[in-house]
Amino acid sequence: KNQVEQSPQSLIILEGKNCTLQCNYTVSPFSNLRWYKQDTGRGPVSLTIMTFSENTKSNGRYTATLDADTKQSSLHITASQLSDSASYICVVSRSYNTDKLIFGTGTRLQVFP
């Protein structure tokens, strides 16, 4: 079964600290993996997209890694800010069609001062 699992479900950190979110998938065939940020009451916003040949991709303080062999991805947030409080969603594309996106349930991150 094609699935995307994220851990932890929720995370609380202090402002300025780093954190890492995990994503494991069993989607096949694999095309690409995306990370989205979703603020409360808003739609998701794309952070990164990686293909199977890319190991790392950065977007400011966000760094995503991908291990296509173990089917794992992580999103590392450096020097967290209060504005990082959001849900982070891992999305895997089964093929080259965007109607084949499999969404994870997200990790809820809360950053406290």
Place this chain on the structure above:
Amino acid sequence: DAGITQSPRHKVTETGTPVTLRCHQTENHRYMYWYRQDPGHGLRLIHYSYGVKDTDKGEVSDGYSVSRSKTEDFLLTLESATSSQTSVYFCAISEMSGSLSDTQYFGPGTRLTVL
């Protein structure tokens, strides 16, 4: 929200009534999508459109229909709303499908409650 608006933003309705949600884009993107988001589930695709009058079903299309008469508008209709359709509905757009660099841009969402 990348030139995407959804209306209404909130709606409360009763079981059995018809409901239409509207998505409007100003980006002239070819592809448009309707998703629903429920606790414990990832976003799930309801229907999508790859051009004017061209639509296809997604993962959870039962009980929903869509129409796209203009590039900028994509309507989602619940012919007879049920409590199981209580959810947050998101519209998304993308310039192309099949590209490895394709990105979907999401609207602000519509919270629908069916009593």
